[in-house]
Amino acid sequence: MSSSHVPDLRTRYLGLELRSPLVASASPATGTVDGMVRLEAAGAAAVVLPSLFEEQLTHDQVEVQAYLDAGSESFGEALSFVPEVTDYNTGPERYLGLLGEARERLSIPVIASLNGTTLGGWAHYAHLCEQAGADALELNEYLLAADPSDSPDVVEGRYLELVEAVVASVDIPVAVKLSPYFTSFGHLARRLVDAGASGLVLFNRFTRLDVDLDTLELHLPVDLSTPQALGLPLRWTGMLFSSVDASLAVSGGVHSGLDAAKALLVGADVAMTTSAVLKGGAAALTGIEAELTEWLTEHEYESVAQLRGSVSRARVPDPSVYERANYVHSLTRYASRFQPR
Numbered sequence: 001m002s003s004s005h006v007p008d009l010r011t012r013y014l015g016l017e018l019r020s021p022l023v024a025s026a027s028p029a030t031g032t033v034d035g036m037v038r039l040e041a042a043g044a045a046a047v048v049l050p051s052l053f054e055e056q057l058t059h060d061q062v063e064v065q066a067y068l069d070a071g072s073e074s075f076g077e078a079l080s081f082v083p084e085v086t087d088y089n090t091g092p093e094r095y096l097g098l099l100g101e102a103r104e105r106l107s108i109p110v111i112a113s114l115n116g117t118t119l120g121g122w123a124h125y126a127h128l129c130e131q132a133g134a135d136a137l138e139l140n141e142y143l144l145a146a147d148p149s150d151s152p153d154v155v156e157g158r159y160l161e162l163v164e165a166v167v168a169s170v171d172i173p174v175a176v177k178l179s180p181y182f183t184s185f186g187h188l189a190r191r192l193v194d195a196g197a198s199g200l201v202l203f204n205r206f207t208r209l210d211v212d213l214d215t216l217e218l219h220l221p222v223d224l225s226t227p228q229a230l231g232l233p234l235r236w237t238g239m240l241f242s243s244v245d246a247s248l249a250v251s252g253g254v255h256s257g258l259d260a261a262k263a264l265l266v267g268a269d270v271a272m273t274t275s276a277v278l279k280g281g282a283a284a285l286t287g288i289e290a291e292l293t294e295w296l297t298e299h300e301y302e303s304v305a306q307l308r309g310s311v312s313r314a315r316v317p318d319p320s321v322y323e324r325a326n327y328v329h330s331l332t333r334y335a336s337r338f339q340p341r
């Protein structure tokens with residue numbers, strides 16, 4: 001093949017045909033239709049809307065209850081007692097409106113995101129997202145196992161229940177975005193796929209807990225990632241490739257075309273990016289695509305399909321690199337170069 005040949009970037013994710021593996025993940029950058037149009041123009045192959053959070057659903061359900069309790073005449077008065085949760089995403093009505101408008105104005109797939117912890121109205125809202133035009137759903141499952149009396153099985157059972165309920169209520173594909181903090185992540189991944197998940201997004205990030213030393217208040221700052229965050233998604237994508245029958249998305253630490261190439265090499269179908277876009281604007285995606293294309297061309301890959309998974313655990317000569325064994329080598333190498341000061 002001539003090195004000037006333009007590589008074929010196309011990939012499939014959740015059964016959707018994408019022009020490239022670069023997806024704009026959920027964040028304020030996908031929170032307006034204009035923002036999503038800019039991302040599409042800059043090369044995003046799909047967009048994931050910010051999540052509709054359970055707190056917002058609860059607010060909506062409280063509104064309905066207030067309406068029922070108070071009668072329609074005093075609806076407004078009853079509502080004034082309902083706390084608003086509007087800082088990030090404005091609530092279900094506006095969310096569905098945003099989704100519908102995005103579907104009309106964009107030609108790339110539009111993925112809605114639901115962030116929940118309990119069964120609540122999830123199945124219902126998943127169905128409404130499908131009706132509003134979502135091409136797929138991302139379930140951002142954010143359950144912290146805070147109660148020490150809950151066994152891992154109980155906690156994981158909640159994840160599975162939620163997936164089963166949502167998958168049963170829609171015809172569009174459902175991906176699950178997870179945190180890596182499970183004893184046997186691969187086992188849970190398989191169970192989620194058996195429960196109907198078409199894809200796994202690795203990973204969700206918990207907000208960082210911090211203490212303000214002046215006020216002694218706790219707070220949860222939102223940090224942007226650095227490329228170092230890529231290590232964990234790379235490891236688990238490489239471990240799951242060809243061992244689960246689902247699409248895989250790397251989310252966390254993709255800041256360059258080289259990061260995206262690494263995600264594909266371990267087996268991702270798509271590389272998602274948020275922090276790079278929040279820092280550099282939509283144009284960051286154009287740069288990532290150009291760098292990925294250049295790398296593929298230089299290394300004489302004809303397509304993304306050709307390199308995908310080639311350094312996954314199933315394909316490397318020494319799979320133990322993915323496991324603890326190599327830890328010893330890495331530490332030994334570090335120690336041999338360490339100069340005490």
Ligand SMILES: Cc1cc2nc3c(=O)[nH]c(=O)nc-3n(C[C@H](O)[C@H](O)[C@H](O)COP(=O)(O)O)c2cc1C
Pocket residue numbers: 025026027028049050051052113115140177203204205222223224225226229251252253254272273274275276278
């Ligand atoms: C400001 C901000 C808002 C985010 N909002 C959401 C969200 O609504 N739903 C979600 O699933 N992830 C959300 N994320 C997480 C991102 O989608 C992404 O998974 C994470 O930032 C890691 O990717 P990155 O390293 O490319 O930033 C948010 C991240 C940031 C920084």
